[in-house]
Amino acid sequence: MQSKHITFVADELLGYHRCGGLGTATTLDALALAEAGHRVDMLYTGVGEETSDPEWRTRYADAGIVIRRPGELELDLAPAFLEKSLVVARNLLERAPDVVVSQDLGAPCVVALRLRELGLGLADTTFVIRCSGTRRWVAYASRKPRVLPGALAVSLLERESFELADVVVSANEYMLDWMRGQGWRLPPHEFVIPYLTRRHELGVQADGVTQTHRLAPRRLAFFGRLEVRKGIRIFLEALEALDPELLRGVEVAFFGTATAAWTPARILEDMSERVRTTLGAITFETELGRSEALAALAQPGTLVVMPSLEDNSPNTVVECVVLGLPFLASSAGGTSELVAPEDRERVLFEPTVDGLVEALERVLRAGTLPAPAAAPRAERSSLDLWLEAVAIRPRRPAAPEPKERIDVVVTSRGSGQRLARCLEALAHQEGVEATVVVALAGPRVPEPSELPAGVEVVRAARSTFEAARQAGLEAGAAPLVCFLDEEDVPDPDLLVTLARARASSGADVVTCGLRLREADRERVHLFLGEPGGLGVLENAYGTVALVRRSLLRDLSTAWPSEHDPDWVLLARLRLQGARIVSVPRPLVTTSRRPGTVDGAPGDALLVAGELERAYPEPLENLARLALAIGEPAAVAGEAGLLRRGIRAVRERGLLRTTTHAGAKMLRATRGSVP
């Protein structure tokens, strides 16, 4: 086996603050691969500078695993949710590992993946995405439709990560099927690798079966966070539906963290008096650590009940299987794949009240606990599968040297000085053949007094962006066109980078990041490229763009764009099926801010009009509806928040403004990841 340099990217690790299932899986996968002879390091993007747990420090050191933090981004960035991914990419570019194994949640490697797709680095690095459940899946499992723009943008990035990666590793088929069902394109190599979690770490034998199952069930133990997704409501309704005689004298215990919505007090309140008085006892253990909880669950006579509505690969079930605890679990999600086929009917139930009631009735009437379930027999060990996964070669983007000529159309509205600066920068473009056309926007724009050699001038009859661009477009013939404004100062490698990215990715349109000049500072603004429905709220496609000429015919719009003609143009192209990618680097300095619904409502309406033409009739007013829904602060009329909100959105755009909410949701949902 050839030893590879493998970098794990995760925001949870054992020994660090707030480690859940994701961190446990990541840590144990890394340890296993390190112990198998690979050179493993970890790029830790979570909370805490280093592990405070000496045991884990030693374990990592013994395995030769170096844990680094990616560092901070020392610039002002929009949208802020790309910050983590940018610093990760910076780190990976410096070290160029052979393999990157990244969590899916939060898409920490999306920038790195995009750079690779665009031929801008990491060509020899294999990217493996380890599924623990994306933000979209978490919302789905929690039955939550409430998603803010920033969170939705992160969902798009998570999806993009899968589509660009080489390998996906999932603990079960369920998650792969779920993503396919959502219409996601998965990487060419798929692996189902059960968590190395308990077997590997605890060294527990495969058949760690105890004898407790012959006892009578004396305690029903709800095991999981007290929340709807973990089935608390189903559990309580099942208790109400059961024949009281079956419950007489039985203890009910709740093992799991309380939540804001479901506290012990609320649970007791929801239980009918009949149930409360029939049961032997009702207890709550909401503060126990994992091992303490497991010890308590192992007490004789305990039937562990895990009635989740939806789960990926719940550790709770894995632990019960490994430790041989009698249990009943819902068959939702990936749970059934954790149980041997011959045991499923016995220990699993449909995730409904009926399903749980039937299962409990069966056990309680029988008067003995069910035999513990075994794990399915694996044809190959998880470690073997991992070793195969990390040996996959990366898919290489086609990277022919870009040869196509480019016409650069610079719209001039009369500032000679700015135009000169823009043209000067264009004169220093490296590595491509480009013709520059200055399009004077309207009859009153003065002719530039001096022009570099070879620059053509055309004049639009009207002073609109669209007219100027149309005039510039018609003056050229190159197969690729790049529209600039006199405000823009392109970096020397703008055109060659865009061209290379286009050649590498095969995209129809390539945009890039900006350095936005504001009153007293400069900030970097990057774009999603293909923002889906978010594109109606702000221009997340790009501004400076390299576009195939064949896509550009009639640039006119229902009314002249007021501020951001690129927003309207790129939305239209995207809706006509053009593929748009955005280079996650600033390549132009400008003061032209991307349009937002508050800053350029007329442009937003034009975009909504384009979207609506693409929507099916039953949903045709959806874009306009999304556009029209104001921020909560505006609806409630809370002046202070409203002022701040409006200022924030106008200055930074909606996506950036809602990032805080997105980050907050990310932290809130992490606890639900198995």
Place this chain on the structure above:
Amino acid sequence: MNTPSPRNVTLVTGELLGAGRAGGIGTAHSWLAIALARLGHRVEVLYYGLQAAALRKGNWMAFYERFGVVVRPVLPPDGSRKDWHWDRTTRIAERLVAAPPDVVIAQDLGAPAAASLRLRHLDLALRGTLFVVYCHGTSQWINECARRARVTDPAELASATILERSAVELADVLVSPSTYMLEWMAARGWALPAQRRVVPLLTRRAALGELASKPSSRRAGETIARLCFFGRLEERKGIGLLIAALERLDPSLLRGLELELLGAPTPTWPRKRVERALPRKARRALRSVSFASGLDQPAALLRLARPGTLVVMPALGDNSPNAIYECLELGVPFLASSAGGTSELVAPEDRERVLFEPTVDGLVEALERVLRAGTLPAPAAPAYDLEAALTAWDETVRLSPSAPSPRPEASVERIDVVVTSRGSGQRLARCLEALAHQEGVEATVVVALAGPRVPEPSELPAGVEVVRAARSTFEAARQAGLEAGAAPLVCFLDEEDVPDPDLLVTLARARASSGADVVTCGLRLREADRERVHLFLGEPGGLGVLENAYGTVALVRRSLLRDLSTAWPSEHDPDWVLLARLRLQGARIVSVPRPLVTTSRRPGTVDGAPGDALLVLEDAERALPDEADSAARLAAGLAAQAAQHASRVGQTGGGRPPRRRPLTTLALRAWRRP
């Protein structure tokens, strides 16, 4: 020769001259009413605006009565109701149904005739009434012209737009003062009636029969003394355009001229803002800048007719502006933008001279041309013939309605009624009792017991079948009930529902008349201490992802109902999920705008039933193109967030909910009128 007999004509409008500040709609309807009365028809006006008191106080009722026009105020809707526009249109429908006229002429904005038109479409009333929708510009058009992307209540605007479109599509005749407006609607895919007429607005002179007298016109060649911006101070009327043009104009052209802004200021453009925005060099050149607002029409026209006055009307979007009619009639020299329907009012030979493109360039060129010449241009001639307009209206009101003819199968299709029972014997009995009194249809009733634990009803009316679903979900119960029957039509009810005696026959008749696949109806919702009527849009477009605006109780073609299962059981409103799915599959849904069932089951909303909302969203996303499939989730997420926030504000007593303004008031503010 037979003299055609007069028609009973009812105009329906929320604006009227004498009722506060009447805009273009009020002016148009007022003179139309008088003109029709003078042509011999019996005319009444159902006025549903908020200024009925002003009508009485100012003796305007007597004014109208002098011409034989009776004005009948309609009680305004309860503005605090969420569905106040439904409230209004149903009150109007009640009045029309109680005394059906020969002809209804209703404005498009606000869709006051929507409920009436729908009742007629469903063959439930008003068969013999001709419906004319008078096109002045709908809510969507107004917002687009104003470049307004965000509104206070997006759901309300979406509902209003849907109703307005529905009214336009169901009318017998559309009368528009411009071809432009008809084309605007057609370009957006509205299915316009075959009968469409372009009839210019009737002015005062036309209405009062004073066409023979021509007012004296300005003399061409007078020296220009002042520029008069004529229109509300708002974006749509071109205040921004004027200011931009003044910035570009050579100040020497303005030297010594007065600038008067004749029109009401608005919250977006108060007088101070206009003053601050006027370019300094223009101000220095001008002799004076003055503002005049609050003038009635005669006073305003007097100002326009002052010697040396060039009226400037640079609107971004207009239908058939009264201001143009007035200038044409008075022979006042003007320059106007060619936006919208304006150019249709001006004689072709004068258009180039007096009209300009609605851009800064366009206005600057026009002003330069005139100011350089130094003298007023000759007044333009009108392109319309008001005598012909009167005749056109007379002919229009004599048309015959295209009443729906009921399909023969209306009376023979059998219906299976599936009642889901969840165990309340009393409620079930009440529901079944009400079903036993259904008139006019052949229906079989099946009681579907939702799950293994629902007790069998102790007594059942003869002929009622009972089936039991294996699971306790809505879907399972309905599936069991569906499979127990074979009738071509199915109606799902719940034990909570108490149908009116004419529920089934009304739904059947509506289905036969409209050819719809699904017919729903309104509800009487029982709430804590009261009952309120809840109506449905039927086909709500994107709004359907935010709330169930399709319906709950529905008559559905059996052939559309196969597999009723969902990814997870609906929690609250199974009809939302079912009807959304049917609509997305292309089924046509209409909703009877009458309550036909009393129930406590509230329709689902994204906030109240997030699990159901997510089921709807998943279906919606599958129907959307990839390029924008996240739009549904975005809209739902924003709406849920807004609802949560609003609810928090309410709970903390942070303030009353925002005062709801009727759409007409909002629209009036957007509607420009000096």
